[in-house]
Amino acid sequence: MSHSCEDEHHEHGGGGGHTPPPDTNASQSLYQHINHDHVRALNEAEEGMGRGVFKRWEDRLETSHVLESDVDEQLLIFVPFTGLVRLHSLLVRTANDEQAPNTLKLFKNREDLDFSVAAELAPTAKFEHPYGVGGCAGESVAAGGDEGIAEYALNRAHFSNIQNLSIFVEDNHGAETTKILYIGLRGEWSKLSKVPVVTLYEAAANPKDHKHDVPNQRFVSEDL
Numbered sequence: 001m002s003h004s005c006e007d008e009h010h011e012h013g014g015g016g017g018h019t020p021p022p023d024t025n026a027s028q029s030l031y032q033h034i035n036h037d038h039v040r041a042l043n044e045a046e047e048g049m050g051r052g053v054f055k056r057w058e059d060r061l062e063t064s065h066v067l068e069s070d071v072d073e074q075l076l077i078f079v080p081f082t083g084l085v086r087l088h089s090l091l092v093r094t095a096n097d098e099q100a101p102n103t104l105k106l107f108k109n110r111e112d113l114d115f116s117v118a119a120e121l122a123p124t125a126k127f128e129h130p131y132g133v134g135g136c137a138g139e140s141v142a143a144g145g146d147e148g149i150a151e152y153a154l155n156r157a158h159f160s161n162i163q164n165l166s167i168f169v170e171d172n173h174g175a176e177t178t179k180i181l182y183i184g185l186r187g188e189w190s191k192l193s194k195v196p197v198v199t200l201y202e203a204a205a206n207p208k209d210h211k212h213d214v215p216n217q218r219f220v221s222e223d224l
Contacts, residue, residue, distance in 0.1 A: 024089050024151070026057045028186040035080040042076040042115065043069050045177070050077050053183045060093065060182050061147060063137045068099075069178040075101075075169040076118055077183075078111070083191045087159035090127075090152045090167075091184035096134035098175035104129055104152075107166040108159060118168040124159065127152050131173045135181055149182070159187070 034054055041050025045068045052065030069075050094100040105123035107113060113121070134148040165185070172178045 024186045028088060028188070029057050030081070030085055030087075030185040030187055030189060031056050033082050033085060033189040034185070035082050038078075038080045040078045041067060042078075043071065043074055045070045050075075053180050054079070055182055055184070057184065060091075060149065060184065061135070063135070063139065063181055066137050067180040069169070073169070073172040073175065073178045074115055075167075075178055075180070076113060076115060077167040077169075078113070078164065079167065079185070080164040081162065081189070083189050085162045085185075085187050085189050086156055087154045087162055087165070087185060087187040088156060089154055089186045091149055091182070091186065092129065092152070092180065093147065093149045093182035094129065094134040095136065095179040095181065096132055096148060098131075098173045099177060099179040100131060100134055100173050101129045101169040101178055101180065102131075102172050103127075103170040105168040105170060106154075107168065108162050109164055110166055111164060113166050113168070115168075118166070119170065123168070125152075125154055137179070137181065149184075156187075163192075 031054065036051055036054065039051045039054060044050050049065075049067040053067045055062060055065070067075065067077075090104075090106065092101075092104070104127045105118065106125040106127075107118065107121065108124045110121075129150060133150055167183070169178050169180075
C-alpha cells in the first residue's frame with residue numbers, strides 16, 4: 001500500500017532497524033566544523049541541495065532546504081571537515097514515505113568515491129533506515145511532537161581521525177527518487193597540526209669539517 005506525506009505518520013520506531021539514540025547531546029554538533037563550501041552530492045536534483053541539508057540543530061525541522069535525488073534513488077554525499085573529528089553519531093530526518101532511504105553506507109577518508117566504487121567497497125558502517133519515520137517538506141511539527149529524526153550510533157574506534165565522510169544512499173523504499181530533510185553529525189573536533197618540517201641539506205662533505213670523526217663509532221650527547 002502506498003504511503004504519502006498526506007497519510008497519517010507512523011510512530012517513531014515502528015519501522016524498526018535503526019539504532020536507538022546513543023548518549024549524545026546537541027552541544028556535540030559538528031555543524032561548525034564542516035567545510036560547507038566543499039560539501040558535494042552526486043545525483044542531486046539541483047546544485048547545492050547537498051549542502052542545504054546540513055543545518056544547525058535549531059534549524060533541524062526547517063524544510064525549505066531539502067535534498068532530493070535526480071535520475072534514480074541513489075545519492076552519494078561527500079562531507080569534508082575543517083580538522084580531525086571523532087564521530088559519535090549520524091542523525092537523519094527523511095521523508096516518511098517511499099522516498100526515504102533504505103540502505104545507508106558510510107565511508108571514512110575517501111575522496112575518490114563514485115557510485116560504482118561505493119557499491120563494491122566494504123563500508124565503514126552500514127544502516128537500514130526504517131520506513132515511515134521522518135517528515136514532509138513544508139510541514140510543521142507541533143511543540144513536543146515526534147520530530148522523526150533517527151540517530152545512528154557509530155563505533156568511535158572506527159570513526160576516529162576523520163577528515164572527510166562519504167554517505168552513500170544505495171536504495172530507498174520504492175520511490176523513483178530519494179528525499180532527505182536533515183543530516184546532523186555529532187562528535188569531537190580537533191585542529192589539524194600544521195607544524196612545518198625543516199630539513200637541512202649538506203651540499204658536499206668537506207674533509208676539514210670531519211677530521212675528528214671516528215669511523216663506525218656512534219656518539220650520544222649527554223647534554224640535557
